Amino acid sequence: MTDFKVRASSGTEYPIQPLPQLEQVQLQGMLDWLSAYGADPQGGVTRLLYDQAWCEAQYALAAKMQEKGLTTEFDQSGNLYGTLHVKGSEAEEGMEEAPIVTGSHIDTVVHGGKYDGAYGVAAGVLALEYLQNHFGAPKRTLQVVSLCEEEGSRFPFAYWGSRSITGVSVLEDIQHLKDQEGITFAQAMRDAGFGPDSCYRTASHTYGAFLELHIEQGQVLERLGHSIGIVSDIVGQKRFSITVSGEANHAGTTPMLWRKDALAGAAEMITAVRSIALEAGEPLVATVGRVIAEPGFGNVVASRAVFSLDIRHIRQESIDRCWQDMLQAFSRIAAEQQLGLNWEEHLSVTPVPMNEQMTTDIRTICEVEQLSYIHMPSGAGHDSQIFQPACPTSMVFVPSQDGISHNPLEYTAEEDLMKGFRVLVQLLYKYGYGS
Template identity: 45%
Template sequence: MDIHAQKLQNREKENVQEWIEWLSSFGSTKNEGVTRLLYSKSWCQAQQALQLKMEQYGLNTYFDCVGNLFGKLPGTDAESPVILTGSHVDTVVEGGKYDGAYGIIASFIAVLRLFDTYGYPKKTIEVVSFCEEEGSRFPLTFWGSRNTTGAYDLDRVKDIKDKDAILFLEAMKKAGFDPAQYQTPIRNDIERFLEIHIEQGMVLEKNKKSIGVVTHIVGQRRYQVRIKGESNHAGTTPMMYRKDAVVTASHLIAFLTNKAKEIDADLVATVGRMEISPNVPNVVAGEVEFSLDIRHHKAEVLNQYSETIFSEFKKIAEDLQMDIQVSQWMDVSPVSMNGELVKDIRNIAAQKNLTFQEIISGAGHDAQVFASNIPTNLIFVPSQDGISHNPKEFTSVKELEMGIDLLTEVLYKLAY
């Protein structure tokens, strides 16, 4: 019996709650949140501690050249492709303990339990702790998974900086991943990717379900809408002579919100940011800019919706003789999870008497990066009150364990 197998057999009992707390200690904040940004000190500590724990528990570990950490349970079939499972280790600023972290820990625990019960799998399983997904330090997202698929390389980041003007490549080097040593870490040996994650919404909780079997990850489009009216004296300008950008923005927002509800129950449209100019109580606002974020799992619904509202915007601009400019600055296509495995996951959940439902992910996840290349699936556990990206993020141990239980069985089906 090799050293890894000895470790795997003699390991201490894992405890999901303790491990979540332990991982959250790297980057913990005074508000009981977690801030663990790509290539920061707390990020380095977390990845190194994860590597050490994986080694202690008998996995073969290695980092790729951008800082993705892999922990391997080798398959008995040396030629077989890899089943990859995991999530991202980075967090937003003042984030919670579960987003990303749970997916890494759940995958790690599932693999340990599989070995306990069944020994080595036929196909190699790798647990991954992706270096970056959130885009919370540098203005890019999915650096970890997009390197793994080959969508990104150093060219993508050579000019970008964080808010302290530290170059991406400098930060990377300082964290021990010297860009000079970069060779594309693209992986062509991965057969499937499987991720488990907290929902970050309230659908499962509202529907009293323990498991969400994700069928699609939405496409996202983001726009900036700029309304140019006329800034005027609030007392001396009769209503009929005004070109009030705040009033026009209000009409557009009311319209686009109603239209989103009307077109499809799964469509979401959000105006989260508004800037008013000059923004003083006694002056009619001459200019308003607002953001518009729209998401749906079908490109044709996004097309239909955006065409409908922007043609109405155009009409309103003409009617009011005001200038309304719309510019798009993000376009992420929707993706489908592997349909056959969705069915299998449903069946496994049913056999285990877990309450579950199919669900669409409204947030982006590493899974979406893989989904257009290889069969990919995503499983959700509930988020209390739908809260995420916040120190209050919470999922009960019972729900965390149900997720691990399901994931274990799904991995068994895929790798044994």
């Protein structure tokens, strides 16, 4: 975090109240415009990394950034940057100064909504335009990034945008991955005009700070009636596949006491997952979303049952303790019912606390702007968890109607979008224009 210094606000300058001509910002309009790229005939948006809709959207955004007065640049991964340089400096110098960056991703899930990721990108572009229009060139370089990929919807790999910028991942690690049509990651990247043979610079990039504005994708803000969620931590996750083994038997001829019913065992385990999670209390969540019983006939006792397990919390020790409690319950149930038990860990992500100073600054803005806010964890993963270890990072949530996301019905009201925008503008002003 050595690159990051919070600029003290200079008296009445910050936060600016009221922000001038804020009503002229067309945030919803820009989201509607962007959602035409990859619009599905049946509603919703599909833009997968390096596909045609994605390419068109990213190039259209570059043109839009230029139109708004920003200097644009792509990197080899396909991340797009729009920069607002300090007064009189050249573009190259601006880049070297470890800019204050905002943004998010423009890829979507299949049949996704028009807010997830896109909100943070559109808000970033419009925030930089607004600041330039009203306050001129900043004292520190400001930048918006349209990250190439976060969802992992095309290739079995997520956060490519932020991972390639921070150097957490390099192309060599993933170039062999294939999409559903058998196209390799490297090939898809090349076909889209990016990659090491392209004319673009490497993705590696040093940020002074990163702020991501995002829809909540949950119901907490809506239910509790708050406008702004200041993300305290991005949860860690562990994901498992649990396999219970028994014996296939005739449902009519096998007495209950002689059965080794894999599904009966799995059901008791899934019930235990819920009760252990409830007992652990918030913010722990544990989910079994998938279960398969084999052979899967109504008149045959199941020989095998496989279920998924997803555990999340903001503290690693809580995730580990919860998993140990569950594993103990699973083992007891398996022993009682004479069943075999196996598990495989698919994913382990460490929790990431957001930057404290940025959290304090955002809270101050919310108080002065009289925006109703809460501090809350993010239960979903985001690019911010990749940036935080590399630079001071924070996230701001706005409400998602009915908590719906990854769905064409995803929606956030203009008013709520604009409240998040005000927070973004104030923070960028503080870090970019503060003395």
